[in-house]
Amino acid sequence: MEAARTLETAIEQVSLQAAEEAQLVAELQVGSEEAFTYVLERYRNPIYSLVAQILVTEADAADVLQNIFVKVFRGIGQFHGQSTLKTWLYRIAVREALNFRRGWFRRHFHEPFSIDDEPAQPAAKLAKAPPESGPYETLEQSERQQLVKSALDALPRPYRAVLVLREMEEMPYDEIADMLGVPEGTVKSRLMRGRELLRRKLAGMLGR
Amino acid sequence: MFESCSQIRERFSEYVDGVGSRQAVLSIRYHLRHCGACEAEFERYELMRGDLRALPRPKPSPLANLRLNVALSQAQNSNVLGALRLRFENVLRPLLLPATGAVLAGLICFGVTLECLIVPPARVDASTITTPARIEILVPLDFNTGIDGVVLDTHVNADGQVVDYKVLSGTPSPELKPQLDRLMYFSVFRPATRLGQPTDGELVLSLRRITVRGRGSAAHDHDSGSPGSSDPAERSSI
Numbered sequence: 001m002e003a004a005r006t007l008e009t010a011i012e013q014v015s016l017q018a019a020e021e022a023q024l025v026a027e028l029q030v031g032s033e034e035a036f037t038y039v040l041e042r043y044r045n046p047i048y049s050l051v052a053q054i055l056v057t058e059a060d061a062a063d064v065l066q067n068i069f070v071k072v073f074r075g076i077g078q079f080h081g082q083s084t085l086k087t088w089l090y091r092i093a094v095r096e097a098l099n100f101r102r103g104w105f106r107r108h109f110h111e112p113f114s115i116d117d118e119p120a121q122p123a124a125k126l127a128k129a130p131p132e133s134g135p136y137e138t139l140e141q142s143e144r145q146q147l148v149k150s151a152l153d154a155l156p157r158p159y160r161a162v163l164v165l166r167e168m169e170e171m172p173y174d175e176i177a178d179m180l181g182v183p184e185g186t187v188k189s190r191l192m193r194g195r196e197l198l199r200r201k202l203a204g205m206l207g208r
Numbered sequence: 209m210f211e212s213c214s215q216i217r218e219r220f221s222e223y224v225d226g227v228g229s230r231q232a233v234l235s236i237r238y239h240l241r242h243c244g245a246c247e248a249e250f251e252r253y254e255l256m257r258g259d260l261r262a263l264p265r266p267k268p269s270p271l272a273n274l275r276l277n278v279a280l281s282q283a284q285n286s287n288v289l290g291a292l293r294l295r296f297e298n299v300l301r302p303l304l305l306p307a308t309g310a311v312l313a314g315l316i317c318f319g320v321t322l323e324c325l326i327v328p329p330a331r332v333d334a335s336t337i338t339t340p341a342r343i344e345i346l347v348p349l350d351f352n353t354g355i356d357g358v359v360l361d362t363h364v365n366a367d368g369q370v371v372d373y374k375v376l377s378g379t380p381s382p383e384l385k386p387q388l389d390r391l392m393y394f395s396v397f398r399p400a401t402r403l404g405q406p407t408d409g410e411l412v413l414s415l416r417r418i419t420v421r422g423r424g425s426a427a428h429d430h431d432s433g434s435p436g437s438s439d440p441a442e443r444s445s446i
Contacts, residue, residue: 053266065272148259
């Protein structure tokens with residue numbers, strides 16, 4: 001009885017979310033600036049994070065982020081609600097990231113950055129570390145994350161995209177397959193191969 | 209189901225995602241319970257996944273956010289006319305203040321220079337605009353004008369002809385009138401002018417005949433207050 005009530009509540013919440021999303025999409029399609037600002041504020045950071053993990057370089061991620069939201073702005077009229085808005089946005093983001101090719105100028109030009117933007121990584125980690133963890137643990141954690149990140153960045157882009165979507169975004173296989181435009185079996189095999197490659201790279205780096 | 213360690217390890221990916229068949233899951237779980245090496249390998253596998261999930265999520269920099277907003281703004285004005293107008297405004301707006309200053313400075317310089325360059329209009333004297341009627345050629349006087357002479361007030365029209373005259377002083381005589389008529393007829397007058405155009409005017413003539421003895425000839429003097437013509441035999445003034 002309790003489980004049925006919980007299920008009923010969950011269904012109500014889902015339908016409420018769907019109705020809200022339908023209204024949001026309708027407002028987007030009539031060109032509501034307020035609705036677009038809401039979408040931008042809500043999805044900018046997660047999409048940037050996803051794209052930056054797939055593309056490795058954050059400067060490229062900033063370029064791709066622009067392309068993604070310009071495409072969303074221009075193509076919202078073609079969204080007919082076959083998937084959720086989030087899935088549609090992520091599909092555009094993943095495809096843009098996978099199709100991104102750096103031009104000659106971008107390959108040879110490095111954007112200047114200010115030393116005031118971010119402090120050095122380990123020092124920043126120490127500064128932001130929770131008080132219960134010691135500096136040694138924090139430093140070790142930071143170095144470990146850097147190794148994992150460099151191992152992830154060294155993977156071929158299709159494997160990296162699948163790993164990011166599955167492990168970091170925690171998306172199901174069918175949504176990943178939908179976003180990448182490949183069968184679920186391909187997602188499964190890429191995931192297995194990607195994890196194995198990453199494990200070997202990390203074993204080499206960490207000596208485990 | 210009895211599988212080798214390598215076969216079991218190949219299935220870790222499906223196992224952790226929970227997408228394998230129930231039989232496969234049970235087989236892996238059984239194997240891990242009895243194989244220490246595979247169990248340690250599985251722990252490293254889980255640790256790797258934990259590390260992946262713990263990776264920091266990068267956020268766009270303020271510059272990237274700014275560029276995104278600019279790109280979206282350009283996309284909003286993506287029609288050709290709108291884009292051209294926006295580009296035109298963006299080019300012109302920074303120049304607006306300097307250009308206005310330059311125009312104002314130019315106007316001020318022009319005004320100052322113009323004031324220095326302009327020649328003030330010459331003050332035209334009314335006397336140079338208007339010239340009185342004059343006599344050009346006076347025929348010789350062959351009649352007696354008396355000692356005081358004859359003073360005439362003549363009216364000279366725009367064609368230089370005397371249309372009327374009045375004797376102001378002098379000795380009247382019956383012979384004088386035709387003599388004066390003949391004098392007016394044969395003399396040449398220059399009409400008065402106003403602003404360069406001939407016009408009617410008044411001319412006062414003072415006629416006096418002077419006779420010089422010993423030479424056997426007479427001299428006429430005509431005087432109008434200005435130097436007149438002179439002749440060794442006759443002198444007349446207007």
